[in-house]
Amino acid sequence: MPFVQSLKVKLLISFVAVVVPLVLFMLVNNLYAKQVVREKVSETYRNTLDMFVRQTDNNLHETSEYLMKMAVLDSEVGLLSSYPYGTDNYVLTKVNIYNKLMRDVGFYDLLDTIFLYTDNDVIIGTRSNDYEMMKQLLRDHVPDMIENDLNNPTADYWQLASDVRIPGRSMMIKIVHVTDSLYVGAIIRVQDIAQNLGMQWSEGDIADSGLYLRRGNEIVRPLIGGEGPIQLDGTEMNGSLSYITQRGERNNDNYLVMYKGSQTADMAYAIMLPEQSMLQNLPFFQMAVYFLPIGIAILLLLYLIFVQRIMFKPLGELILGMKKISLGMLDVRLKSDKTVEFVFLANTFNTMAEQIKSLKIGMYEEQLRVKHGELKQLQAQINPHFYMNTLNIIYNFAALKDHESVKKMSLHLADYFRFIMRANRDTITLDEELRHIDNYITIQEMRFPNKLIITYDIPEPLKSFPIPALTVQPFVENAIIHGFKNRKQLFVIHIAVEQKTSFDGGFYLTIRDNGIGFPPDVLNRLNEKQPLLEGESSRLGIVNVTHRLSLHYGEGASIYYANDEDGGAAVTIMFPAMTDTAGAVG
The missing domain is CATH 3.30.565.10 (Histidine kinase-like ATPase, C-terminal domain)
Structure with a gap:
């Protein structure tokens, strides 16, 4: 029957019978499994991130309390401003404060530098090997920090600054006012916090992490890290979401992105977990992912053999005939096939070959005349x-x-x-x-x-x-x-x-x-x-x-x-x- 011989009916029946059940199974299985994995994994990783941010904020709070106690309770800090600069009492007090700062800077893991700042002098206890560089860095940044601190009097507020002399370029500075011209403060390198964050995820082996500057609930730019496949610049942070899903810019992998804002600075912590890593602990799902393509490949091979006989072979003859026509062999003709569509194509092809043979020379010459006329028209448009x-x-x-x-x-x-x-x-x-x-x-x-x-x-x-x-x-x-x-x-x-x-x-x-x-x-x-x-x-x-x-x-x-x-x-x-x-x- 002509209807049964139709190529459209043959392809539709074979496609529905072979492919659709497999596709439906894979779609349902993958969607369900991915959603479950996302929820469970994001919950675990989000809890870890929240704990890390909370612990870091607590450390920053303890450092702020330490600076506040130094400013209020430390007698030598209070005496320093009462002695004239350069006197013996001033120098002796400065040495005592310096020794205390060098001792205290080792008690806090995050601290890089503790300092006393006046218009005439800077006293620092630092982990850095370049003492004079740190003094000059404080001279460059502290005046602006003092002015900004007046606009943000929150006790736990840490300011962010950038300087190429600091490893990782970014740093956090906390300043506490002691007297009119005396301030105590501390510097924390953002790179140190980022390293601690990276250690939570085996330093990038499991997930990428980064610290970002934020403005309100918007992530502005990376402070350190963030070189991975996901760029979060301009992302609005929604506290009600446990994660967001984004596609990598350098690959097609999906990533679960979890972020958390700091309570003590305009900073956000983020981790980016590839979905591929989530499947490593799912043996059954991995087995399905590995073996399903093999089964589908076998079925598709059988399907292609069938399609080859009813469609690819006549299509190949049609394509070969078209190539011969394109090479100027206008005498080629196709044989008719039993399939209704290919009978029509063969007859149409043969008719078109006859027409092309008779019209080729005229059309080519007309095309040359049109191009030549277009060239003359463009030349005529160029007037002084x-x-x-x-x-x-x-x-x-x-x-x-x-x-x-x-x-x-x-x-x-x-x-x-x-x-x-x-x-x-x-x-x-x-x-x-x-x-x-x-x-x-x-x-x-x-x-x-x-x-x-x-x-x-x-x-x-x-x-x-x-x-x-x-x-x-x-x-x-x-x-x-x-x-x-x-x-x-x-x-x-x-x-x-x-x-x-x-x-x-x-x-x-x-x-x-x-x-x-x-x-x-x-x-x-x-x-x-x-x-x-x-x-x-x-x-x-x-x-x-x-x-x-x-x-x-x-x-x-x-x-x-x-x-x-x-x-x-x-x-x-x-x-x-x-x-x-x-x-x-x-």
Whole structure:
């Protein structure tokens, strides 16, 4: 029956019978198992993270209490401000305080430095080997910290700061006011907290971790860590969620992300656990993941053998016939198959082959005529933008009775338009294009005396290279229109040609100027070959050049736009070797 012979019915029945049950089983099994694992694992890891953050906050609180007691109860700290700076009593008290700070800094695991700060002196007890560096670091940061601390009088509040002299760059600073000019404080390196956090997860073997700067409930940026596959910048922290799921940026693995904000600083702790790690403790699920693909592969192999007989074989014959048609073998014909769809395809293919054979030459010639006409139309669109300005200058010279300038301007303008009228040729030599540019520059020099100059660096043999007409001049014109803004400075345009060193020949032609360069948005649009905005219609000439080069050389030519480091625009045109233009339009 025709209905039974239908390829659509055969594929539908076989697909439903073989694949759908397996797919449903895997989907249900995977979704259920993943959800259970996520809930259980996230609960365990979240509890560990909460305990770590709570313990760290407790340590910071104890340190704050220690600083507060030192500021209020330590008699030597109180006496220090009463002695004149540099006196024997001051020095003796300073030594006693220094010894006490060096002793106390070892009692607190997180502490890196304990200090007393005055306008005249800094006394520190530190784990760092560079004592003077730490003193200078405190001089650089403590004044700002004191001012910020006045705006945040919370007793347990620790401020965050960044400095390249601190390992890991980030640090936490706590400052307690003693007298008008005396402060006690402590520094904790964020890197030390991050290392303790990483040890909870076998230092990254189980999960990635990081410490982040937060603003309210928003994670702003990493303080240390956070180089893993998940970037949390801009994440809103929702305290009601035990975890969030994100996909890795460098891979397609899913990650469970758990975060916790500190109660003592504008800091958030985060861990990122790959779902793949969660499966390591699920033997049954792992076995299913390993063996199900093998079973599916066997079933699909049997299915493909069946599909091969009813679909792939006739499809292969159809594809082979199409390849032969594409190679110009228009006499190929397909045999009919028993399947209804392939009978129709074979008959349609044979009919189309007959039509292609009769229409191929006519369509090819028509396509060449269309491309040739499009190239001529683009050439015709390139008109001199300065036409009206030039006529106004000639009028002004005539009004001033400067007949020599009128004759010179008229002569160069005539040569300019004589070239434009001859530009309907397919190609001209590079030397002809440069002479046309000289005419254009001469007219512009009469508009801007002693303000404009053009230089060349072109090997003599390459001047005879054939190029499409009006390929270089629009870029020179664009440089003057858009780059020549500072009329007090000499505007220099330099055209250079460099022979390719690769085996394919060709050369690079670069037009540079010392103007203001391309605006960033225009530069991006030009290099990405995007249409320019309505306000950039004055750059129509260079857009047409791009299109004409594509029509003439195909993929053999390209244009790259850039801004030089010292200012100015640079346009580089890559021309292919002469033999590459054999297939070009015209």
